[in-house]
Amino acid sequence: MKAESEDQWLYTISSKHKLIDFNFKELWRYRDLLLLFVKRDVITVYKQTILGPLWYLIQPLFTSIIFTVIFNDMAGIPTGVAPAFLFNLAGITSWNYFKQCLMGTSNTFNRNQGIFGKVYFPRAIMPMSVVISNLIKFGIQLIVFIGFYFFYVLVKDSEIMPTRSLLLFPVLILIMALFGLGLGMIISSMTTKYRDLTFLVTFGVQLLMYASAVMYPVSFFKEKLPSIAWIVEYNPMTTVIEAFRHMTLGVGDYSIPKLIYALSVSLGLFVIGLIIFNKTEKSFIDTV
Amino acid sequence: MARTILKVENISKQYRLGLIGADTLSDDLKRWWYKIRGKQDPFLTIGDINERHVKGDSDYIWALRDINFDVQEGDVLGIIGKNGAGKSTLLKILSRVTSPTTGEIKTNGRIASLLEVGTGFHPELTGMENIFLNGAILGMTKKEIKSKIDEIVSFSGCERYIETPVKRYSSGMRVRLAFAVAAHLEPDILIVDEVLAVGDAEFQKKAIGKMQDISQGEGRTVLFVSHNMSSVESLCTRGIVLEHGKISYEGTAKGAVGHYITNRKMQTANYLAFENKGNEYAQINSIAVNPASDNIYSEDDLEIEIDFTLLQNTNRRIDISTAIYNESDQLITNIGTGYSKISPVDSNKREPQKIAIRILNPNLNEGVYSIMLRVVEDMASAPKLRLDDLILFHVKRKADDELYLNVKGFISPQIEVKKLK
Numbered sequence: 001m002k003a004e005s006e007d008q009w010l011y012t013i014s015s016k017h018k019l020i021d022f023n024f025k026e027l028w029r030y031r032d033l034l035l036l037f038v039k040r041d042v043i044t045v046y047k048q049t050i051l052g053p054l055w056y057l058i059q060p061l062f063t064s065i066i067f068t069v070i071f072n073d074m075a076g077i078p079t080g081v082a083p084a085f086l087f088n089l090a091g092i093t094s095w096n097y098f099k100q101c102l103m104g105t106s107n108t109f110n111r112n113q114g115i116f117g118k119v120y121f122p123r124a125i126m127p128m129s130v131v132i133s134n135l136i137k138f139g140i141q142l143i144v145f146i147g148f149y150f151f152y153v154l155v156k157d158s159e160i161m162p163t164r165s166l167l168l169f170p171v172l173i174l175i176m177a178l179f180g181l182g183l184g185m186i187i188s189s190m191t192t193k194y195r196d197l198t199f200l201v202t203f204g205v206q207l208l209m210y211a212s213a214v215m216y217p218v219s220f221f222k223e224k225l226p227s228i229a230w231i232v233e234y235n236p237m238t239t240v241i242e243a244f245r246h247m248t249l250g251v252g253d254y255s256i257p258k259l260i261y262a263l264s265v266s267l268g269l270f271v272i273g274l275i276i277f278n279k280t281e282k283s284f285i286d287t288v
Numbered sequence: 289m290a291r292t293i294l295k296v297e298n299i300s301k302q303y304r305l306g307l308i309g310a311d312t313l314s315d316d317l318k319r320w321w322y323k324i325r326g327k328q329d330p331f332l333t334i335g336d337i338n339e340r341h342v343k344g345d346s347d348y349i350w351a352l353r354d355i356n357f358d359v360q361e362g363d364v365l366g367i368i369g370k371n372g373a374g375k376s377t378l379l380k381i382l383s384r385v386t387s388p389t390t391g392e393i394k395t396n397g398r399i400a401s402l403l404e405v406g407t408g409f410h411p412e413l414t415g416m417e418n419i420f421l422n423g424a425i426l427g428m429t430k431k432e433i434k435s436k437i438d439e440i441v442s443f444s445g446c447e448r449y450i451e452t453p454v455k456r457y458s459s460g461m462r463v464r465l466a467f468a469v470a471a472h473l474e475p476d477i478l479i480v481d482e483v484l485a486v487g488d489a490e491f492q493k494k495a496i497g498k499m500q501d502i503s504q505g506e507g508r509t510v511l512f513v514s515h516n517m518s519s520v521e522s523l524c525t526r527g528i529v530l531e532h533g534k535i536s537y538e539g540t541a542k543g544a545v546g547h548y549i550t551n552r553k554m555q556t557a558n559y560l561a562f563e564n565k566g567n568e569y570a571q572i573n574s575i576a577v578n579p580a581s582d583n584i585y586s587e588d589d590l591e592i593e594i595d596f597t598l599l600q601n602t603n604r605r606i607d608i609s610t611a612i613y614n615e616s617d618q619l620i621t622n623i624g625t626g627y628s629k630i631s632p633v634d635s636n637k638r639e640p641q642k643i644a645i646r647i648l649n650p651n652l653n654e655g656v657y658s659i660m661l662r663v664v665e666d667m668a669s670a671p672k673l674r675l676d677d678l679i680l681f682h683v684k685r686k687a688d689d690e691l692y693l694n695v696k697g698f699i700s701p702q703i704e705v706k707k708l709k
Contacts, residue, residue, distance in 0.1 A: 010397060012392055013382075013387065030424070032430040047412045115407050115408045119385070119425055121427065285386045286303065
């Protein structure tokens with residue numbers, strides 16, 4: 001009788017936790033919540049604004065124009081056959097997706113303490129919804145990129161051609177999402193106890209952008225500063241941005257081993273992030 | 289025989305006092321060092337019981353200590369206890385918001401909690417959108433919500449506003465909408481924490497009716513935490529009393545309420561002197577209720593004397609207010625020096641001073657009352673010092689008349705009955 005009743009429990013709340021303890025079944029049961037969070041994020045951001053989702057487009061466009069003026073027209077950084085504006089837009093569009101994922105997930109615990117303190121649902125739903133809702137914004141920004149792409153091809157007769165590597169584009173999205181999500185989950189877990197990291201994130205993301213080949217080609221950096229070029233080279237985001245330019249514009253440093261490297265780094269970070277996140281969610285409400 | 293649906297075994301929860309809720313870096317390291325040597329966590333053996341009034345030596349406090357109980361399917365279990373007895377901590381652990389320090393909870397059903405209604409409402413979304421979002425947060429699937437959407441909307445009574453953003457709702461409407469969603473949850477175990485305290489009277493009736501339906505009609509298991517003794521008595525089948533993080537009574541709901549009330553009676557006093565009671569703004573030295581007589585009688589005036597010392601220099605007006613609560617933590621009255629044109633409190637004096645507040649003919653019903661004291665500067669709404677349950681006092685009736693002894697309600701007035709025709 002006793003042995004039988006041991007097995008029949010639906011679940012147990014315990015003080016002891018295993019290191020890796022994911023309940024995917026539970027996550028699946030909450031899939032509707034995930035979609036509703038995504039919907040909430042997308043439609044509430046620009047409620048009561050006149051331009052609405054157009055704001056998604058204005059920000060990357062103007063940044064690209066400024067980058068083109070400063071880095072290409074003034075500083076004379078070469079962009080190969082690709083028009084400088086498209087070159088920058090490609091970099092900024094992909095960088096923005098990574099940045100939004102990282103920033104959006106890195107304060108998961110602190111921003112949601114009100115709701116986390118009252119009801120239980122798998123906490124991982126929150127950062128996952130951020131990554132998905134940003135994917136929609138990324139999609140809108142990609143449309144702008146494609147628009148300008150055709151403009152340059154048809155009107156300006158630029159000699160740019162998508163390469164066959166474009167088929168691997170989904171892999172790039174995966175790398176960016178995993179990298180941002182993994183890093184974000186680690187940071188958000190650590191900020192529940194030590195708030196210092198929140199200051200570091202805003203600042204650190206800015207620094208990381210300069211090390212991610214957003215406004216210059218890696219080849220140019222290697223040529224000018226060979227001694228510290230490894231910082232840029234080993235950064236998975238550099239791989240992503242360069243590969244994206246190679247796929248669409250035909251310029252950039254692209255190779256399958258590099259993609260595999262970036263994918264493994266971000267996958268590793270994601271797994272570490274998930275473990276730390278899972279450990280934190282159990283009792284973060286006492287420390288936050 | 290009913291099935292055991294929830295089994296709580298040796299649940300304890302430890303908190304660290306001070307700035308950081310759980311651990312500091314050095315304690316983390318110490319804990320880790322003990323762990324790798326295979327020793328028991330050193331912090332589990334220390335810690336004080338959770339008593340607010342007593343100053344402890346340890347930085348660690350046990351909000352809950354070795355809690356054990358079983359809940360059978362269909363039980364409505366009332367959990368009562370003073371503020372800070374550990375009720376909310378227990379509910380937080382049960383609803384998986386935080387995890388216990390030691391022990392295990394085994395359950396056979398889905399638990400959903402209404403720790404506070406309206407969790408996750410987004411002001412920019414419409415009522416309809418919020419129903420779906422809130423429902424999903426509470427654990428319902430989209431399909432479940434869709435099948436009940438008409439019921440939820442009509443239960444909330446907000447049909448007209450359902451396509452309007454929730455930020456335009458009155459606070460009462462928001463509560464109605466939130467409760468409507470929560471009431472249509474169908475978990476195996478429902479946790480309710482004082483939600484009934486909000487909303488207007490008509491809505492409260494609706495809500496209590498719904499709770500009764502859930503527990504009686506549908507045979508669902510409910511854990512109900514409340515200060516309101518009468519609703520615990522009428523709604524619950526079983527009850528436990530928590531005191532300083534431990535279970536002091538377990539049994540029927542009626543028994544638990546009785547235990548709680550007698551327990552409070554035993555702690556009653558006419559006069560209490562304190563040392564270091566207060567904060568850096570003011571200290572309370574003593575409080576007395578009707579110090580002239582041994583007993584506090586319903587028929588007498590009620591006089592509260594407060595001896596206190598102000599600790600800070602200010603030229604602003606300082607007032608002392610006292611709120612009297614009954615056994616169910618319902619406010620009887622809120623009185624203080626703020627009602628007189630000139631405050632009797634001398635703002636500039638750093639020596640002990642004493643004031644008295646007299647209520648003429650309050651005719652309080654027999655029972656135990658508690659006083660919450662506040663020190664207020666410049667009539668501001670946020671008090672400089674606030675002390676809950678500063679003293680508990682027992683009001684008795686002088687007259688032994690049978691007629692008087694059974695009067696129900698807040699007051700037992702002196703009455704005259706005449707035949708006129």
